Amino acid sequence: MISTTAGYISASGGVDCHLNSGCGFPAPGAEIFLFEDIFTVQLASLEFGFSKVTVLLLLGVVLIVGFFSYAFRKPQLVPRGAQNLGEVGYVFIRDGIVRETIGKGGEKFVPFLFSFFFFVWILNFFGILPGAQLPATSIFAIPVAFALIVYFTWVPLGMIKQGPIGFFKNMMFPPGVPKPMYVLLAPIELISNILVRPFTHAVRLFANMFAGHLLLATFSIAAFYLISASVIGILGSVASFAVTVALTGFEAFIQALQAYIFTLLAAVYIGSALHAEH
């Protein structure tokens, strides 16, 4: 059963449902990712709904733009404070991701990947930020949009750099394979590069954040649900709370790792478009 409360939809009996009070464990499901619009903006015949997710998305943009404009407002030769932090992030993307995966000609993609990394990271980070408590990337539309931006960057880029025919030829017929194998290899390579790549790119980020949020929600609800006048209940509640705290730390790690992997894969795709495999 799903009941609607102020602004969001929560699992049934979320308010006063405890062990031995007759109701079963209100396990969270996909409904904890559904949000009602806070307000809507009518623009001619188009209606734009602003839910919690939209607000977090805009907040993420403001935070990223705000921090990096502040960090690089008056760049000093010897960086201090915020500029130092901004430069560490920039060098991490440039040396750690772009130079290692794209190599030559990758420098001009540093800003693109830099923005991606920090935007995805802050959206993931909202999952453990008190008050927000929702990774915006756990709503499938957002990773899909990111993956499509990357997809429509590297596919046209590859067609320009290698020629439309060369792009598909290099993709489907990697050298150094026995000739008869191409019957099998060519369609597999085509499907995996053109169709599966953008799909898994989006699903990887989405599913990690979705699963992590669901896991945190399950243990938080368990900690609340088990509070009751019984030894088992209290012990279980304390254990669930401890697990929630531990998982929050684990999630912080996963969030950074997934942002890194998303950016790394984007860099690998762009690299494969710039230089054909040899």
Add this chain to the structure above:
Amino acid sequence: MSLYAELTGSIGSIGYGLAAIGPGIGIGIIFGQGVQAIARQPEAYGVIRQNMLLGFALAEALALIGFVVPFVFGA
């Protein structure tokens, strides 16, 4: 056509369990070999770690698809 056997309940969980076997083995191999490579050649740590995470991400995608599918096609 008569029904000989029926499976009810949380079939999606079983599906996820099955989907996690392959990636589980794969991720184990990736990190095992990665650690071994780092132990043999500590100066190549950066490159090895990056490729390790890349392989991990590719293998993990299969398990994650298995996790999401029951929510999408679930009852």
